[in-house]
Amino acid sequence: MVYDFDYTLVDSSKGVIASMNYALERLGMDVPSPDTIKGTIGLPLAQALDSVASRAVEEHEYAAFLRHFIARADEVMAPLTHLYPGVIELVRTLHEHGIRQGIVSNKLRRRILEILRRESIDSFFEVIVGAEDAPSHKPDPGALLMALERLECPPERAVYIGDHVVDGQAAAAAGVPFISVLTGTTTAEQLHEYWPVAVVRCVTELLAVLGIEESDAGKAAVG
Numbered sequence: 014m015v016y017d018f019d020y021t022l023v024d025s026s027k028g029v030i031a032s033m034n035y036a037l038e039r040l041g042m043d044v045p046s047p048d049t050i051k052g053t054i055g056l057p058l059a060q061a062l063d064s065v066a067s068r069a070v071e072e073h074e075y076a077a078f079l080r081h082f083i084a085r086a087d088e089v090m091a092p093l094t095h096l097y098p099g100v101i102e103l104v105r106t107l108h109e110h111g112i113r114q115g116i117v118s119n120k121l122r123r124r125i126l127e128i129l130r131r132e133s134i135d136s137f138f139e140v141i142v143g144a145e146d147a148p149s150h151k152p153d154p155g156a157l158l159m160a161l162e163r164l165e166c167p168p169e170r171a172v173y174i175g176d177h178v179v180d181g182q183a184a185a186a187a188g189v190p191f192i193s194v195l196t197g198t199t200t201a202e203q204l205h206e207y208w209p210v211a212v213v214r215c216v217t218e219l220l221a222v223l224g225i226e227e228s229d230a231g232k233a234a235v236g
């Protein structure tokens with residue numbers, strides 16, 4: 014079982030907004046609304062910049078944007094990122110049931126690890142593939158296939174859980190069954206195009222999908 018990270022296991026929107034605003038200001042660009050920035054979460058940073066830029070982006074500005082975004086994110090991203098309710102209990106329960114878990118994200122792996130270690134759940138994930146690990150980012154399937162190779166799991170026996178169309182696209186390209194989760198800004202209708210085998214409101218509903226008896230994880234997600 015492989016997860017996306019942002020808007021799937023965590024809400025990182027405050028950190029992304031702060032980092033995006035900082036980087037755009039350094040480039041002399043207008044700062045968009047928070048909702049506009051939230052809609053970019055999950056995209057590669059270059060694509061996110063293209064989608065919010067108030068003017069045409071010059072080639073040299075992509076590297077500058079990335080540098081400014083990462084510098085600010087190093088300061089604020091982890092403190093402003095929070096696990097969704099029930100995630101700790103969920104990943105512990107699945108681990109206890111012998112289900113191998115991993116993460117594939119367009120976010121930097123070191124940042125993912127910082128957050129997981131803070132919550133003492135990093136040991137539940139056997140593989141983490143982040144933005145610095147693959148030559149191309151989602152929707153390219155390479156990172157997902159890399160994770161499955163490390164898990165020694167064929168695509169048809171895996172499942173990828175994500176909130177964004179790039180997650181559905183990556184899963185489809187990799188031949189991996191896809192479960193869409195609705196904790197992000199993407200609607201069920203938008204994700205339906207990628208033929209999810211299940212649609213869940215939040216990741217803790219995976220227990221019911223897998224037929225695992227409801228535990229504290231499932232209870233924490235209700236109400």
